[in-house]
Structure formats: C-alpha cells, structure tokens
Amino acid sequence: MARIEKWYEKVGDCSDVVCSTRVRLARNLRSYPFPAHASGKQKEEIAAKIREALLSGNSILADTFSYLPLENLTEEEAVSLVERHIVSPEFISDRRGKAILISADESVSIMINEEDHLRIQILREGLSLKGAAEMADRIDTLLGESLDFAFDSEFGFLTQCPTNLGTGMRASVMLHLPALIENGAMSRISNNLSKLGLTLRGTYGEGTQVVGGLYQLSNQITLGLSETEAVANLNAIASQLIEEERRARKEMSASIVLQDKIDRAAGVMKSAKLLSANEFMELLSYLRFGLSTGILHGVREEELNTLSVRVQPATLMAREGRSMDQNERDILRATLTREICAKIKE
Amino acid sequence: MARIEKWYEKVGDCSDVVCSTRVRLARNLRSYPFPAHASGKQKEEIAAKIREALLSGNSILADTFSYLPLENLTEEEAVSLVERHIVSPEFISDRRGKAILISADESVSIMINEEDHLRIQILREGLSLKGAAEMADRIDTLLGESLDFAFDSEFGFLTQCPTNLGTGMRASVMLHLPALIENGAMSRISNNLSKLGLTLRGTYGEGTQVVGGLYQLSNQITLGLSETEAVANLNAIASQLIEEERRARKEMSASIVLQDKIDRAAGVMKSAKLLSANEFMELLSYLRFGLSTGILHGVREEELNTLSVRVQPATLMAREGRSMDQNERDILRATLTREICAKIKE
Numbered sequence: 001m002a003r004i005e006k007w008y009e010k011v012g013d014c015s016d017v018v019c020s021t022r023v024r025l026a027r028n029l030r031s032y033p034f035p036a037h038a039s040g041k042q043k044e045e046i047a048a049k050i051r052e053a054l055l056s057g058n059s060i061l062a063d064t065f066s067y068l069p070l071e072n073l074t075e076e077e078a079v080s081l082v083e084r085h086i087v088s089p090e091f092i093s094d095r096r097g098k099a100i101l102i103s104a105d106e107s108v109s110i111m112i113n114e115e116d117h118l119r120i121q122i123l124r125e126g127l128s129l130k131g132a133a134e135m136a137d138r139i140d141t142l143l144g145e146s147l148d149f150a151f152d153s154e155f156g157f158l159t160q161c162p163t164n165l166g167t168g169m170r171a172s173v174m175l176h177l178p179a180l181i182e183n184g185a186m187s188r189i190s191n192n193l194s195k196l197g198l199t200l201r202g203t204y205g206e207g208t209q210v211v212g213g214l215y216q217l218s219n220q221i222t223l224g225l226s227e228t229e230a231v232a233n234l235n236a237i238a239s240q241l242i243e244e245e246r247r248a249r250k251e252m253s254a255s256i257v258l259q260d261k262i263d264r265a266a267g268v269m270k271s272a273k274l275l276s277a278n279e280f281m282e283l284l285s286y287l288r289f290g291l292s293t294g295i296l297h298g299v300r301e302e303e304l305n306t307l308s309v310r311v312q313p314a315t316l317m318a319r320e321g322r323s324m325d326q327n328e329r330d331i332l333r334a335t336l337t338r339e340i341c342a343k344i345k346e
Numbered sequence: 347m348a349r350i351e352k353w354y355e356k357v358g359d360c361s362d363v364v365c366s367t368r369v370r371l372a373r374n375l376r377s378y379p380f381p382a383h384a385s386g387k388q389k390e391e392i393a394a395k396i397r398e399a400l401l402s403g404n405s406i407l408a409d410t411f412s413y414l415p416l417e418n419l420t421e422e423e424a425v426s427l428v429e430r431h432i433v434s435p436e437f438i439s440d441r442r443g444k445a446i447l448i449s450a451d452e453s454v455s456i457m458i459n460e461e462d463h464l465r466i467q468i469l470r471e472g473l474s475l476k477g478a479a480e481m482a483d484r485i486d487t488l489l490g491e492s493l494d495f496a497f498d499s500e501f502g503f504l505t506q507c508p509t510n511l512g513t514g515m516r517a518s519v520m521l522h523l524p525a526l527i528e529n530g531a532m533s534r535i536s537n538n539l540s541k542l543g544l545t546l547r548g549t550y551g552e553g554t555q556v557v558g559g560l561y562q563l564s565n566q567i568t569l570g571l572s573e574t575e576a577v578a579n580l581n582a583i584a585s586q587l588i589e590e591e592r593r594a595r596k597e598m599s600a601s602i603v604l605q606d607k608i609d610r611a612a613g614v615m616k617s618a619k620l621l622s623a624n625e626f627m628e629l630l631s632y633l634r635f636g637l638s639t640g641i642l643h644g645v646r647e648e649e650l651n652t653l654s655v656r657v658q659p660a661t662l663m664a665r666e667g668r669s670m671d672q673n674e675r676d677i678l679r680a681t682l683t684r685e686i687c688a689k690i691k692e
Binding site: 256257259260263264266267268270271272273274327331334346 | 602603605606609610612613614616617618619620673677680692
C-alpha cells in the first residue's frame with residue numbers, strides 16, 4: 001500500500017508565517033449525558049454510535065479512518081497524539097471510555113468522550129481556514145445524517161462548557177512570529193487581539209508555554225456569530241499579523257546580530273550530537289526565520305515541519321517502538337536533525 | 347623580501363598539549379640604577395647601550411632584530427605585543443624610556459627598561475625548554491661580551507625584585523588542559539605543583555584568568571638552583587602533566603557529551619557572524635581538544651595557533667591599521683575564523 005502523505009508534509013499558503021490551521025467542532029448526542037456524567041456503559045455506546053455513523057457513512061471520507069480506543073495505546077503512542085496536535089493533553093490523562101478516529105493523513109480526527117461526546121478536528125498545512133471549516137462542515141453533515149446532535153433553537157449546539165455553546169466551533173492558526181517577539185511587539189498585539197474577541201495562546205493550547213516562537217491564534221466567541229463570520233474574522237486578523245510579521249522580518253533581515261543567531265542555529269543543527277526537544281524548537285525557530293528571509297537555503301519548510309513532528313519525545317519513541325531515556329532521545333533527535341540540516345546553505 | 351615565518355606558525359613537540367615554551371632572563375647593567383629609579387636620560391643611555399650591544403654584536407643573530415621605542419607605537423601595536431606574549435601588560439602601561447628589540451620571527455625579544463634593564467625572552471612552539479634555554483644563553487653571552495651585567499658572587503645576577511635574584515631566569519610552558527579541567531583534577535594538581543616550587547597561572551601570566559583552558563606552568567625558584575636544574579625540573583613536571591592530560595582525553599573521548607561540545611564548537615566556528623575574543627578562545631579550546639582526540643580533522647594545530655594570535659583585539663586592529671569598535675572586531679574575527687574553520691571535518 002502506498003504511504004499516505006501526512007497533512008504536515010505538504011506546503012500551504014503563507015507557510016512562511018503560518019505553520020497550520022485548525023478547526024474543531026464540539027458536538028453531543030441528545031440522548032446521553034455529557035461524558036463527565038456518563039457511565040462506562042454509556043460511553044461505550046456513544047463511541048460505538050459515532051464510529052458506526054462515520055465508518056458506515058455513505059461517503060468516500062469513511063474509507064480512510066482508523067478507530068483507536070485510547071486504552072489500547074502505549075503511553076508513547078498516546079503522548080505522540082498530543083505532540084502531533086491530534087488530541088488535547090487532557091484527553092489522554094484518563095483514557096477510560098475514550099477513543100479516537102483518525103484519517104490516514106491525520107488531517108481529520110474525532111475525539112470521542114473528551115469534554116463533549118465528539119470533538120471533530122481538522123488540521124491543515126499553512127493558512128487554510130476556509131478549507132478547514134468546509135471540511136469540518138462535511139464531516140459534521142455526514143455524522144448528522146445518522147446521529148441526533150443536542151441542539152437548541154435559541155442557543156445552538158449544546159456543549160458541556162458554556163464557552164462552546166452556539167456554533168461549537170473553535171478555529172485557530174499556529175503562527176510563527178519570531179520577528180514580532182524579537183522587536184518586542186507581541187505584548188501590544190496580544191492586548192489588542194483580546195479586544196477583538198481573539199486570543200493568543202502557547203504552542204500546545206491554553207495555559208501552555210510559547211515554544212520556538214509559535215503562537216496559537218484562535219476565536220473566543222462561539223455564540224451570536226455564525227461559523228462563516230467567525231472564520232472570516234479570524235482570517236482577517238491572521239492576515240494582518242502575517243503582514244506585520246513579514247514587515248518586521250524584512251526590517252530585521254539586514255541585522256548582523258540576527259544573521260549571527262540564524263547562522264549559529266544552522267551550525268548547531270548541523271553538528272550537535274545531543275539535542276533536547278526545547279533547544280530543537282528554539283533553533284528551529286531561527287531556521288524558519290532564516291529560510292523565510294533568504295539568509296538560509298537548501299531545506300524546505302515542510303521538511304522542517306515533518307522533522308519537528310518526528311523528533312518530539314513520545315513520537316520518537318512511538319516510531320522506534322520502545323521506551324528511551326532522555327539521553328537516547330537527545331542522541332536520536334540530534335541524528336535526525338543533522339540528516340535533514342546537512343543540506344542547509346547560507 | 348621573503349616573509350619570515352613566525353615561531354607560532356611552526357609545529358612543535360607535544361603540540362597536542364603544549365602551545366608554547368617561554369624562557370626569560372632578567373639582567374641589569376652594573377653602572378645604572380634600576381629603571382624605577384633611573385632618570386629619563388639614564389634610560390636613554392641604557393637603551394642605546396643594549397641596542398648597540400645586540401645589533402653590532404659579532405653574530406648572525408644581530409641581523410634579524412628590529413628596534414622599537416615604545417613611544418613610537420600606536421595603542422593597537424603596543425597592546426598587540428601583549429597579545430602575542432612578547433611583552434608584559436605592565437611594560438606598555440607607561441611607555442616612557444622603554445623600547446623593545448624583536449627578532450623577525452618574534453621568537454626572541456628584549457624588553458628594555460621594564461622592571462629590570464633587560465628582559466631577554468625566548469618563545470618557542472610546543473615543548474622546547476632545553477632549546478629555548480640554550481637560545482637565551484646565546485643571547486645572554488652575546489650581550490655579555492659588551493655589557494657589564496650586575497652580578498654578585500654570592501647572589502648571582504642582581505635584579506630589582508628579590509624573587510628573580512640568582513639565575514634571573516623564569517621558564518614557563520603554556521599548557522592546554524581541557525580534559526583535566528573537565529574531569530575536575532586541576533585544583534589537586536595546582537596544589538601539588540606549588541609544593542614542588544612550580545606555579546600554574548592564567549593565560550597572560552600572574553593574576554590573569556584562565557582563558558580557553560590555557561595554563562602557564564612556570565618555575566618559582568631562581569636562587570640556589572642552576573638554570574639547567576630549573577629547566578630539567580620544569581620539563582619533568584610538564585611531561586607528567588602532558589601524560590595526565592593525554593590519559594584524561596583518551597578516557598573522555600568516547601563521551602557523547604564531549605563529542606557534542608566539540609562538534610557544536612566546530613559548528614559555531616564555521617557559521618558565526620559575530621565572535622567575541624573570549625568566546626573564540628573557549629571554542630578554540632574545544633577545537634584543539636577535538637583535533638587531538640581525532641573527533642575533528644582537516645585543520646592543523648599551527649593554523650589554529652596563528653589564527654588565535656591574528657584575532658586578538660589589538661592585533662586585529664594593528665593589522666588593519668585602524669581603530670575598530672567591538673562590533674567591527676567581532677565581525678572580522680568571525681570572518682577570519684570561518685575561513686580557517688570551513689575545512690574542519692568530523
């Protein structure tokens with residue numbers, strides 16, 4: 001069977017600044033309590049119904065999905081799902097009664113029995129809000145043909161957390177903003193965004209750190225705004241940020257201090273024998289910066305994206321099929337990094 | 347005229363551990379007060395006599411010397427003499443009445459009117475105590491033919507500072523001891539050496555810091571011990587230290603942590619656009635370590651020695667013939683370093 005390319009191995013729009021786009025829909029089945037209050041047996045029924053609705057749905061989409069009960073996964077496989085942004089960190093902390101449906105290219109996934117019965121998630125390369133929202137809509141429609149979603153004519157889709165009421169949609173883009181960090185503009189930008197109903201978060205979502213200059217920009221409001229309006233709004237703001245980041249990079253690209261940091265990062269990526277996950281992300285940020293400003297050449301954005309998924313701690317171990325201590329991981333991460341970065345040129 | 351190779355451009359014995367050997371003799375003229383108490387006119391007379399004694403000496407040696415009154419030098423040229431270990435930092439702090447005689451290959455120099463009337467200094471590549479002492483003796487003999495040195499049958503040669511009384515000789519070797527620093531053995535070694543009448547000092551002599559793993563090992567005792575005994579004693583101890591350093595390197599060379607540091611150092615040297623003098627010395631230490639353990643290849647020890655002289659702050663400026671700010675120096679240092687280090691291979 002031919003290997004199916006993962007979504008992050010493709011190059012997307014505005015990929016100099018946008019690493020990925022994510023849209024997720026929260027849905028619940030009308031005749032069951034929310035997962036927090038459902039019994040084990042009820043969760044099993046919920047999972048079975050969702051699986052059935054997707055896999056027997058009369059759509060070409062259904063062909064490509066795998067169904068994974070979370071209890072069947074090793075710790076490495078489960079954490080690797082978080083590292084690949086397929087599931088939330090909370091989702092794998094207690095795995096009982098939970099399952100995940102994943103498409104072969106990992107661009108569509110459905111978390112079953114997370115906070116809501118279903119969390120439909122679409123991941124896309126680059127800036128692709130409209131495309132991702134349309135795909136989410138197709139999956140939603142497909143599932144809605146056989147599932148009875150909890151829906152209120154006044155509030156819209158019902159969700160466990162009131163902040164998701166209404167469209168149940170959250171859309172986000174993962175932005176790489178090293179120049180706006182470097183020139184100190186981020187705190188101003190972050191304040192302005194919250195006034196517009198948008199929020200900037202760390203790399204792995206709410207309450208997480210910013211790693212390697214990556215920010216998640218997402219919509220906050222799900223009530224009183226259609227999916228289309230929310231997506232258009234987010235798209236407009238993201239586009240402004242992208243332009244601002246590009247301007248800042250251009251202004252900065254003649255700076256010898258920046259060139260030094262970028263060329264050193266490439267030098268270390270080409271030569272290190274040990275590389276921690278955090279250092280990797282910080283160096284990667286400079287590499288991306290260098291490629292987008294033309295200071296570096298020879299490696300493609302999507303190769304770096306693939307590498308950055310591949311070298312995450314649990315993903316490394318899941319692919320090796322064994323547990324590894326930190327030193328072993330740092331050695332393997334450095335080896336994989338040297339292989340990809342050997343071709344980088346100034 | 348053919349360019350004369352400098353002493354530090356040659357490869358010497360034990361050059362994996364020993365950067366250079368230095369022997370100096372302190373001498374004074376009988377009929378003048380020590381420089382601290384001499385008048386300007388007396389210092390002029392002293393300088394003229396020494397110059398005359400050397401340059402009109404009936405020896406082939408005399409051909410290659412330049413005479414430089416310190417007052418004729420720019421600040422950069424003067425500091426560059428310190429960086430090349432030709433003169434002491436104190437020698438250039440007040441330049442009145444002082445002069446220096448330097449051989450074309452910079453291996454022989456005579457400071458005039460430093461603490462003593464003459465400080466004859468021999469610098470040699472690698473471990474070469476016997477050779478350096480013999481050369482010092484030849485210069486001493488040559489000068490002694492026409493100069494009347496202050497000598498006491500009981501105390502030997504008279505010097506301003508009593509610690510130099512007797513032979514007036516101090517011999518030292520510049521040792522590169524990164525492995526003994528890394529494995530924590532240096533404090534034990536330093537204590538033992540002082541019991542043996544030897545002393546370990548920083549890179550630029552008494553009271554200076556250890557830079558890039560470089561230590562100056564020198565004899566302390568000048569009284570009651572002949573030059574030959576002192577040199578043999580220092581040579582024996584240096585040889586022990588060299589063996590100890592080599593063993594430590596061998597034990598350490600399989601360590602991935604060390605390989606990582608060495609390969610990163612090479613990576614940074616090949617790619618940095620800005621390089622401070624201190625960082626250069628620290629990275630150079632890892633490069634030398636890497637070459638001696640076979641982790642790195644492609645560049646010769648003496649090329650690195652030449653580079654390390656070339657990139658010192660004042661030497662950089664003296665060769666450019668102009669004053670440069672720190673940023674300009676860091677850029678030029680990085681450029682010269684990349685040129686030499688481009689050929690380094692793992």
